[in-house]
Amino acid sequence: MLNHLNHNESFWEASKDFFYSEKLKSKTVLLSEGEISKKMFYVEKGCLRVWFNSNGKEITFQFFFEGQMVSSFESFWTGQPSLYSIETIEDSIIHTIKRNDFQEVLDSNPSTKKDFENYIYKRLGNYVKLFLSRIADKPEQRYKELLKTNPEILQRIPQHYIASYLGISAVSLSRIRNRR
Incomplete structure (x- = not known):
């Protein structure tokens, strides 16, 4: 479940000016279910959870820790409303990049784009494992x-x-x- 995007120096050099940093308290909602995701978050310190509402009950399905990036990727890329919420569950330091800026970094740095694609494939694989585990x-x-x-x-x-x-x-x- 814990996949780390392989951040190399070229990625940070290419993108550092696009990120902004925030210190957030626990229980801070970064994205609400139904909103369109326009940002991606990198966790420097702390922990985030990803959850959705099922008939009034919160269902947690993933956690993100230091060194990980998270967004509602489906919403981030398609502009459709997010199917889930993202919130801090510890006091956290989060670095945020906007979608257009992230796209610019990927377009200008093919190795970073490849690293990000690999990260998405690993995340998809983890979702499949989680799904099958819930069934079997x-x-x-x-x-x-x-x-x-x-x-x-x-x-x-x-x-x-x-x-x-x-x-x-x-x-x-x-x-x-x-x-x-």
Whole structure:
């Protein structure tokens, strides 16, 4: 799940003037479901979660940590409303680039464009794995896989967000943790 865009010096040299930095408190919404994404965010410090509303219930489906970029890519590229929200869950330092500026960086730097394409392919692969896990694996299997592959989530993320990410209730997550 944790994919890092392979930022090289040429990327930062080409794009540093386009980014602006913000210190944000936890629970700051960067993008709301239904809005059109016009920005991409790079996490210097902190953690973000991506979630959507399902019949009044927040469903968390991804977390982003230091060194990662996030946007509602589908909305960012197509101009369609975002299917999900992005918010900080820790006090964070975020660097933001606008869509037009990011496109200019990609157009002027083919190696950065290739790195970004690879990042998107890896992110798509992770979504497929998450989707299939939700269908095929039992909650305890999903928890064990999370523990194995992304232990930082269990150390930094509140339990109710982890439970939502795993597709279970906080009570069920507590039971699974107690069995260990």
